[in-house]
Amino acid sequence: MTTTAEYTKPLPTLTDDNRPFWDACRDKRLSMQQCDGCGHIRFPINHICPRCLSEKFHWQTLSGRGTVFSYIVFHQVYNKAFAQDVPYNVALVQLEEGPRLYSNVVGVPNDAVKVGDSLEVVFDAVTPEITLPRFRLAG
Amino acid sequence: MHPMRDKIAVAGVGASPQGKFPGATPITLATTAFKRALDDCGLKKEQIDGILTMPGTTSPEGALNYLRFGEAVGINPRYTGSKNMGGGTAGALLHEAAMAVHCGFANYVACVFGDTAATGGNKFNRASGWGDSWGIWGFMAAAANSAITASRHMALYGTTSRQLGEIAVACRRHASMNPEAVMRTPITIEDHQASRFIVEPLHLLDCCLISDGAVCVIVTSAERAKDLRQPLVTIAGMGQAYTTENMEREDWWYVPHQKMAVADAYAMAGVGPRDIDVAQLYDNFTSSVLVWFEHAGFCKVGEAGSFVEGGRIQLGGELPINTAGGNLSESYMEGWLHLVEGVRQMRGQCGERQVQGAEVCLVTGRGQALNCANATILKKG
Numbered sequence: 001m002t003t004t005a006e007y008t009k010p011l012p013t014l015t016d017d018n019r020p021f022w023d024a025c026r027d028k029r030l031s032m033q034q035c036d037g038c039g040h041i042r043f044p045i046n047h048i049c050p051r052c053l054s055e056k057f058h059w060q061t062l063s064g065r066g067t068v069f070s071y072i073v074f075h076q077v078y079n080k081a082f083a084q085d086v087p088y089n090v091a092l093v094q095l096e097e098g099p100r101l102y103s104n105v106v107g108v109p110n111d112a113v114k115v116g117d118s119l120e121v122v123f124d125a126v127t128p129e130i131t132l133p134r135f136r137l138a139g
Numbered sequence: 140m141h142p143m144r145d146k147i148a149v150a151g152v153g154a155s156p157q158g159k160f161p162g163a164t165p166i167t168l169a170t171t172a173f174k175r176a177l178d179d180c181g182l183k184k185e186q187i188d189g190i191l192t193m194p195g196t197t198s199p200e201g202a203l204n205y206l207r208f209g210e211a212v213g214i215n216p217r218y219t220g221s222k223n224m225g226g227g228t229a230g231a232l233l234h235e236a237a238m239a240v241h242c243g244f245a246n247y248v249a250c251v252f253g254d255t256a257a258t259g260g261n262k263f264n265r266a267s268g269w270g271d272s273w274g275i276w277g278f279m280a281a282a283a284n285s286a287i288t289a290s291r292h293m294a295l296y297g298t299t300s301r302q303l304g305e306i307a308v309a310c311r312r313h314a315s316m317n318p319e320a321v322m323r324t325p326i327t328i329e330d331h332q333a334s335r336f337i338v339e340p341l342h343l344l345d346c347c348l349i350s351d352g353a354v355c356v357i358v359t360s361a362e363r364a365k366d367l368r369q370p371l372v373t374i375a376g377m378g379q380a381y382t383t384e385n386m387e388r389e390d391w392w393y394v395p396h397q398k399m400a401v402a403d404a405y406a407m408a409g410v411g412p413r414d415i416d417v418a419q420l421y422d423n424f425t426s427s428v429l430v431w432f433e434h435a436g437f438c439k440v441g442e443a444g445s446f447v448e449g450g451r452i453q454l455g456g457e458l459p460i461n462t463a464g465g466n467l468s469e470s471y472m473e474g475w476l477h478l479v480e481g482v483r484q485m486r487g488q489c490g491e492r493q494v495q496g497a498e499v500c501l502v503t504g505r506g507q508a509l510n511c512a513n514a515t516i517l518k519k520g
Contacts, residue, residue, distance in 0.1 A: 044272060
């Protein structure tokens with residue numbers, strides 16, 4: 001996917017809570033909040049730890065390695081910005097440090113990806129401000 | 140014994156016509172359903188002292204829907220409110236009505252839902268997460284969450300798309316026996332397989348309809364219901380459970396709260412899966428029904444795929460489900476018609492689709508991004 005001035009797909013709304021995540025992505029790092037109270041690494045981004053309710057945390061750079069937890073392919077166009085992309089995949093990614101997130105597996109045909117496959121993060125600068133973490137199959 | 144077991148009745152049920160009705164509004168359809176439910180049980184509207192509503196996806200007043208409905212039918216209730224848990228709302232409001240009656244907050248509670256989703260233009264195109272989160276990667280619409288469940292169930296247990304098709308075929312066959320159903324032409328597994336993908340592995344025929352319509356059920360005590368027009372149908376058991384965490388729960392995809400909701404309903408009713416004669420299982424997508432079989436104990440974890448084969452879940456089989464056609468083929472009333480059909484089966488009023496001798500019915504509901512679940516055991520008499 002290329003960087004153009006006409007990027008029309010949904011973009012994150014930057015807030016004080018999520019800006020460190022997106023700044024790290026632009027710096028080609030996958031970074032999530034780790035609780036200073038209980039050590040839990042959490043995602044989605046949250047101002048408080050859902051395990052121990054501590055408000056103290058730091059941003060922890062993760063390995064970017066994970067596996068395909070579940071995997072689906074969109075054929076229906078729900079948002080016209082994706083009309084040129086269908087069929088496109090979305091993977092539920094299990095990161096090796098524990099958290100899960102949705103992303104896309106790039107670089108291979110949709111039918112080349114199976115649940116359980118190993119993944120590693122890649123970074124896709126879709127606008128000057130926003131770089132999306134996506135994944136490729138890891139050897 | 141649970142103090143509410145068999146003490147509360149679903150005395151009246153009513154539904155508006157189902158389909159697509161340009162010009163209708165959720166309120167116009169809801170008042171039709173309400174009047175039909177009154178006629179069904181012989182109550183006068185002056186006797187209704189409780190109103191619980193679910194706003195439709197197209198109801199402009201949202202959480203104030205109860206005020207709009209009450210104004211439309213000229214009732215100033217002792218107890219009221221609106222709740223929206225998507226497909227988990229019908230059961231949740233039924234249970235709330237039962238609690239209100241049991242605790243004396245109201246004597247006759249009308250639970251009402253009306254929507255014009257077919258006409259009203261809900262395109263279900265928002266990201267399936269809070270705020271703008273997952274749409275960034277193209278993850279959106281209700282089908283996506285259920286496709287995540289289907290994909291992982293297939294990968295772990297070898298479940299196939301053809302097995303999901305068995306559920307769609309059963310619902311359609313049952314709808315073909317229901318004059319009120321929107322989709323009545325029988326389908327085959329081959330039709331299911333040939334239908335286009337929506338969110339793979341889910342085909343078009345794995346997905347529910349989008350419908351205009353309304354439903355009303357009237358709840359009162361079993362004692363009061365005995366004086367009304369219809370054969371007595373009581374609530375033997377109720378259960379609810381919720382998983383609010385999505386990404387934080389590794390087993391979220393498997394909707395673990397559904398098992399808890401059914402277990403609570405079984406415990407309250409003093410029954411188990413072998414006692415269930417007929418089931419109305421929430422079917423926004425076929426994969427949702429698949430996991431209900433496992434959570435309700437009809438088969439073991441991972442075995443629902445083979446369980447649904449061979450006509451077992453069709454009328455004449457061991458466990459007929461969604462005997463009016465369900466969300467998949469009757470009409471997408473977000474599970475409200477599942478309650479209506481459950482009540483009618485327990486009354487013995489279902490004509491050619493009646494499960495002969497049925498005395499215990501399980502009705503389930505689920506809603507939002509797999510988060511909300513409930514179960515109700517209805518009993519004849």
